[in-house]
Amino acid sequence: MSVDPRFPQALLDDEAVAGARVLTSLAGRPDALVVLGSGLAGALDEAWGAPVGAVPLGDIPGVVAPVADGHGRELRAYETNGGVVLVATGRTHLYEGLGARPVTALSRAGVAAGISRAVLTNANGCLKPWNLGDVMAITDHVNLSGASPFDGPLFLDVSAVWDAQMTGALRGVCQREGTYAILRGPEYQTMAETRILAGLGVDCVGMSTVMEAITLHALGVRVAGMSVVSDLSFADAPTDPSAVVEAASAARQTVVAGIEAALGT
Structure with missing residues (x-):
């Protein structure tokens, strides 16, 4: 895809270039970036080794x-x-009050280092009658965060x-596909908000991923995303953050298969 030169000028600043030097020092020029969401920090340890x-x-x-529970810091x-694939074992969120720049810093550094593909993962609150641990291939998103990169x-x-081709590869692995909405957080949505979001056609909701995806897309990177059903938003029980992490962890095998399928396109 062609890239409007205004976006590299706006996003690939001295900070991104300095970050890229750190990234390339690990193993040379990287081909892809993977970001692991809540409960997924060690997902690739067994599959890819050290x-x-x-x-x-x-x-x-x-x-x-990252400061959120269930996120790695490496x-x-x-x-x-x-x-060479770079794997972030956690991420920063808008609800930490830092703005979009730190949230997208790794993505921008990755592009400056040379990546051409990215797979973004997260844990979600599900608005559909799906099962905990189901993995949804993200086909579209709704940005309700009030933020932009x-x-x-x-x-x-x-x-x-x-990316249509990468998402197509995910369809052969993930149990679900659909639309992901980002809210700023850190509070979870009310039941009224849940009903409104479901009525708008949203399948799952969370607090991450979209800022990174928009940034990467603006810079010409092919992007795919997976979202793990880790909370049933229509359930009567209050949302338990530790249960969210546990449900995401149970989906690791599917997430790994999805990452490998998407990067294989």
């Missing part, structure tokens, strides 16, 4: 170390299928953020 390099996320310029580099008159077409 990383060839690693660095604390907080040591990368512009990146803030960036790892793996050599797989003849290429950009400031000023930078008008980006976001009608096709999620």
Whole structure:
């Protein structure tokens, strides 16, 4: 895809370039970036073995170390299928009050380092009668966070953020597919909000991923996403953060298969 030069000018600043130097020091120029959401930090340990390099996320310029439960705090580099894949074992969220810049810092550094593909994962609150541990291939999103990676008159077409070929590969692995909505958080949605979101056609809701996806898309990176059903938003019981992490952990095998399928396209 062609890239409007205004977006690299706005996003690939000195901070991103400095971050890229850290990333390339791990194993050379990377081909892809994977971001692991809640409860998924060690998902690739068994499948891909020991990383060839690693660095604390907080040591990368512009990146803030994750603080949410269930998130790792390390960036790892793996050599797989003849290429280098960077894997973030956790992420920063808008609800931490830092704004979109730190949330997208790793994505921007990854692009400056050379990535051309990305797979983003998260845990969600599900608005459908699905099962805990189901994995949804993200086919579209709704940005209800009130935030954007950009400031000023930078008008980006976001009608096709999620790469069709990579998402097609996920369909052969994931139990579900659908639309993901981002809310800023950190509070979960009310029952009234849940009904409204479901009426709008949203399948799952969370507090991450969309800022990264928009940023990567603006910079010409092919993006795919998976969202793990870790809370049933229509359930009578209150949402338990530890249960969210536990449900996401149970989906690791599917998530790993999805990552490998998407990166194989």
